[in-house]
Amino acid sequence: MAREALAAGRVALPEYGSRFSRRDYTQAQLFALLVLRQFLRTDYRGVVALVAEWAELRRTLGLSKVPHYSTLAHASRRILADAEAGGPSATLKPWWSGTPVAVA
Template sequence: MSRTTKSATEFATTTYDAARRAFSDFSGPFSPRKFTQPQIVAMLALRQFFKLDYRGTVDRLREWKELRDAIELRRVPHFTTLIHAEKRLLKKTRSPGCST
């Protein structure tokens, strides 16, 4: 049963829980341990939810404590962290024959 929500904190919690089941905490043994992959995925999903750019997403997270608590975020990343993570995640999901 699917349902939609207008609550950003509920959306963040649901997205974070799903990402925790789908992704390991870190992409590799030598990756920085500042943010987990599920946290990054939740932040990128929030970017789409709010229809914001990367800087706007970081600003919204900085201002909204309940949102940070929902994804267990102790500190807010620099906006370029989200850019690089999104590129990395998209690269992993593209199939070899895909031209887009």
């Protein structure tokens, strides 16, 4: 699931949320973690703890370090606000709204 969410995020989202971003994580990586959080029905701290222990998932997502839980919370607000405004992430809304998504 994380791999498909990462691919969808790469297509639909700009690489970084701001041109002044520190560029630690791409928006696609953060989106994939948010989808994983929704899928596992956990909180931000829970998904961060899972990622910290799961080396294969970090490799799959291309994460060199584990984001702080607040990074995910800020990304969630930013991506969701953009989707509500009809921005590029609007096409990704089914991934975290609980709507079934067909993955080819």
